[in-house]
Amino acid sequence: xxxxxxxxxxxxxxxxxxxxxxxxxxxxxxxxxxxxxxxxxxxxxxxxxxxxxxxxxxxxxxxxxxxxxxxxxxxxxxxxxxxxxxxxxxxxxxxxxxxxxxxxxxxxxxxxxxxxxxxxxxxxxxxxxxxxxxxxxxxxxxxxxxxxx
Numbered sequence: 001x002x003x004x005x006x007x008x009x010x011x012x013x014x015x016x017x018x019x020x021x022x023x024x025x026x027x028x029x030x031x032x033x034x035x036x037x038x039x040x041x042x043x044x045x046x047x048x049x050x051x052x053x054x055x056x057x058x059x060x061x062x063x064x065x066x067x068x069x070x071x072x073x074x075x076x077x078x079x080x081x082x083x084x085x086x087x088x089x090x091x092x093x094x095x096x097x098x099x100x101x102x103x104x105x106x107x108x109x110x111x112x113x114x115x116x117x118x119x120x121x122x123x124x125x126x127x128x129x130x131x132x133x134x135x136x137x138x139x140x141x142x143x144x145x146x147x148x149x
Contacts (some may be wrong), residue, residue: 007085012077014032014066017032026059050084068128076125077123077131090112091112
């Protein structure tokens with residue numbers, strides 16, 4: 001089963017939470033963690049990682065915390081997952097040019113690579129703003145994706 005890590009889930013939830021706030025004031029990791037009932041220490045590490053990757057900006061001090069570094073519309077779910085977990089692959093044989101022992105007789109490497117590319121494409125097309133919107137405005141209905149191998 002393809003599944004996101006908890007860290008990636010929490011990162012997406014945090015950015016969605018920040019995108020839902022109309023006030024651009026920074027929010028602490030604890031504020032965000034409390035809103036979802038997730039461990040504050042773990043979320044703080046994830047937010048630091050997202051800050052290092054340039055998706056968030058942090059503000060120190062009494063009213064410090066985290067804020068989106070750019071508009072929610074321009075941050076994709078793919079970027080968040082990539083920043084937290086690194087590149088994802090549905091099978092290890094699609095990683096890089098190095099093949100496995102079965103490469104000469106393998107009949108699934110290329111189809112699985114296409115599935116991987118399709119999933120990445122879908123994640124790239126979903127913005128944090130999309131996640132934050134409760135209703136889809138006209139003309140922005142979710143797209144159904146057909147995975148044909």
